[in-house]
Structures are given as structure tokens and as C-alpha cells.
Amino acid sequence: MCNKSLHDNIMMNIQGDDKMLFLEHEVELTDTEFDIYNYISANIESVIYMRVRELAEVVHYSTTTILRFCRKFNCAGFAEFRVKLRLFHDTQDTILVDRADESTYIDFLQRTTQATYQDGINQGVEIVKEAEMVIFLGVGASKVMAQYGAMYFSSLFLLSLHIEDLMNHPLGYLSETLTHKSCLVILSVDGENQELIRTIHQMKSKNVKIISITNSSNSTIAKLSDVNLAYYINKEQYGEANITSQLPALYTIERIGKQVRYELNQIKKEQLTKS
Secondary structure: OHHHHHHHHHHHHHOOOOOEOOEOOOOOOOHHHHHHHHHHHHOHHHHOOOOHHHHHHHHOOOHHHHHHHHHHOOOOOHHHHHHHHHHHHHHHHHOOOOOOOHHHHHHHHHHOOOHHHHHHHHHHHHHHHHOOEEEEEEOOHHHHHHHHHHHHHHHHOOOEEEOOOOOOOOHHHOOHHHHOOEEEEEEEOOOOOHHHHHHHHHHHOOOOEEEEEEOOOOOHHHHHOOEEEEOOOOOOEEOOEEOOOOHHHHHHHHHHHHHHHHHHHHHHHHHHHHO
């Protein structure tokens, strides 16, 4: 029972994305077959040149066991398996990530001096200053930025929240007392996440102000927002993962936060002077 539990845990870690090598789904493997899978996954570059007997010798299992393993991967034999494995390997090698391009960030920083961006910052600052609760939302890499934003705002002027799981923490149950003094900060690169869009529609019906930080002002989330801050940088993809830089989102969060803190300090100074 203990061995099975250990095996299941290993399989969950290896197959967390529901893919196994060139297959788009999981395959149920025995402990023996998992040993073979584990070796192949770690040594693809050498396995694609091996013969079935050579692989059998290395993993210390029979050729019959190897062939049974191949059939589980929808291959008639090891030759077909090796061809598919090589194609998979070649595909992985062709998915490249461009090295950091400083000009992208320089262009963005230059745009932050333009009137359109500054107007957006000022509008966002006014909304945050009037809020008694700020809620950050994001998905994927943007979720990390949302967590950071909640922490950053909380450190500067107002306890802010990050909601990680909207399904189990629905914002629809917020009381009217809270919603009328709340604002939502949405972070989304493509601005088309359906769960976030549904939440925006729900919150707008409760008069919650929406600030969005997206890559384009033409996205759905941007158009639904009271204030949108778009940063326009090249979208980057690695396989199925969106790896577009979050640097502009980070800068925008900090820019709003510092501006709010500065203006609140000015208000305090004026009040002290009058008193």
C-alpha cells in the first residue's frame, strides 16, 4: 500500500500537466513501465538512437516489456515509438525563448511619460484614494502580480486583498456597504480571461470601480474597466505558457501605490497646517 502511494505521488509530479512525452493525455503505467518511462524522459537524446535491445539492457527489462510499454503509447513497436519520440524532441528544441530585449522595456518606460498613460495613472489614483477596500485579481503569472499588488498597497496605505480562488471566495456576497467603497484591480496580459470578465460584470452591477492593467486597451477586460492602463509589449509564448514580461505590470502597480501615498501625505500636511 505504501509503495503504491509513493508511486502515485511520483506520477502526479511527473504528469501534473496531463501529458506524457508525445501524448496529450496520461497513461496508466505499472511500476516496471514507470521505470522505463522515467529513464526515457531523462535520456531522450540517447534513446532516440537506441535499438530495442539496447534500451532493454540499460533499463534491465526484457524487450517484450519494452514493446508492451510502446503499445501503451499507441505505437505498434519500438521503431514507431522512437520516431514519435524524436519528433517530440525536435519540437521541444524548436520552441525558443528570445533573450531579454532591453529596448522593449525602454520603449515602455518612455510611454509612461506620455499624457495618456499619466492620465490613466491619475484616474486610478483617484479611485484608490476613495476606496476603503482594494481587491486584486489575476490568473497565471498575473496572479503573482496580484499578490504583490495587495502586499504593496497594504504596506503603503490601505489593507488590500488578493483573491486567489473566485469559485470558493465569490465576490458577489460582498455587502453593499463594502461594494460602494471598493475597487477591483485586475491584472491580465491578454485581457480575455472569462472568469475575470464574469467577475467584472458582477462587480460593475454593484457599482464597484474597476482598474485594469493589461497589455492592450482593445481587450474585453480593458473595455469593461473604469480605468485601463495598457503597456503594449511583445507577447511571448513558451509552449502553452504565456511568459510575457510582468515588468510593466509591476511598474504600474508601484507607480499607483507611490502616487497614492504621496497624495495622502500632502493631504495630511495641509490638514496639519490648517490646524
